[in-house]
Amino acid sequence: MxxxxxxxxxxxxxxxxxxxxxxxxxxxxxxxxxxxxxxxxxxxxxxxxxxxxxxxxxxxxxxxxxxxxxxxxxxxxxxxxxxxxxxxxxxxxxxxxxxxxxxxxxxxSQEFNYIEIVEENLHSLYSGSLLDAFTTLDGRTTDLTAIPGISTYGKSPEILSSFYSRLTLSIRGLRLEIGEFLSKQGWIKEHSNLSFSKSSSRGDFVEKKIYREVWKICRKNH
Missing domain, CATH: 3.30.710.10 (Potassium Channel Kv1.1; Chain A)
Structure with a gap:
């Protein structure tokens, strides 16, 4: 052959x-x-x-x-x-x-969407009271506006680009509330950490706690 x-x-x-x-x-x-x-x-x-x-x-x-x-x-x-x-x-x-x-x-055929949640709490080291708290959300505009209650907080997201926005709210405990909602919707917590820093302000010593979480979900491309 x-x-x-x-x-x-x-x-x-x-x-x-x-x-x-x-x-x-x-x-x-x-x-x-x-x-x-x-x-x-x-x-x-x-x-x-x-x-x-x-x-x-x-x-x-x-x-x-x-x-x-x-x-x-x-x-x-x-x-x-x-x-x-x-x-x-x-x-x-x-x-x-x-x-x-x-x-x-x-x-x-798929991509991952991300939402980053950063919660900052300021406490007085003398009295132990909460001085200030706010939560910042970064992600796609459509994902942020889909979170229940976001529109009732009276603030519109800050547009970062064509698709991404940032929303900062002076509300305590919002991180846990949003995290619970995202989990039920199929989002996965990819990363989380907690950091501390201390400073003095007006004769008081202040401790800042920063909670940071990154959530992701898989979306199919069409």
């Missing part, structure tokens, strides 16, 4: 023309075994080698055998079908490439 021999294939009714060397590029695969003569092959009425598989998906299989690269069109979505075909042909590098391509496509 000459590897330069021209081979015509009928795959599920779709006709392909290639060389034997392309088909045996991965000798441990099903195609490699078929065209090395290790397993018997079928022919159709026109003398073409016949494979009873998905003819449209075979174009990606054959192109991978030619180049060693998986080339899929933009917005390709038939990963289940392609994985099934690759599993039949048992081309291990192709199976790996499909898995990687599918994972990348999933990442590109």
């Amino acid at each position: 000459e590897e330069s021999e021209i081979i015509r294939l009928n795959v599920g009714g779709h006709i392909y023309t290639t060389t034997r060397s392309t088909l045996v590029r991965y000798p441990d695969s099903m195609l490699g075994a078929m065209f090395k003569g290790d397993i018997p092959s079928k022919v159709d009425q026109d003398g073409n080698f016949f494979i009873d598989r998905d003819g449209q998906m075979f174009r990606y299989i054959l192109n991978f055998c030619r180049s060693g690269k998986l080339c899929l069109p933009q917005q390709f979505s038939d990963y289940d079908l392609l994985e099934n075909e690759a599993d039949f042909y048992q081309i291990e590098p192709l199976i790996t490439s499909i898995t990687s391509s599918r994972q990348n496509a999933m990442k590109e």
Whole structure:
């Protein structure tokens, strides 16, 4: 068998023309075994080698055998079908490439939205009383305005960019209230920390506590 021999294939009714060397590029695969003569092959009425598989998906299989690269069109979505075909042909590098391509496509089809909540509380170290408290929210404008009660606080978010805003409110305990709402809506707390600092003001010593939380949620791109 000459590897330069021209081979015509009928795959599920779709006709392909290639060389034997392309088909045996991965000798441990099903195609490699078929065209090395290790397993018997079928022919159709026109003398073409016949494979009873998905003819449209075979174009990606054959192109991978030619180049060693998986080339899929933009917005390709038939990963289940392609994985099934690759599993039949048992081309291990192709199976790996499909898995990687599918994972990348999933990442590109989604994005993460974030909301950062920063709560600052000022306490007198002499009396222990709360001197001041305010909460700052940073995130997408649509996410901030979707939080129940935000509009009732009487302040509009400060626009930072086309999509992002900042809202500062002099309300104690808002961080916990908003965090509870976000959790129920499927947001995940990705990060949180607490920091302290001390200073003197008007003869009093003041302790500042800063709570910082970052929440995220996955959104699908359309």
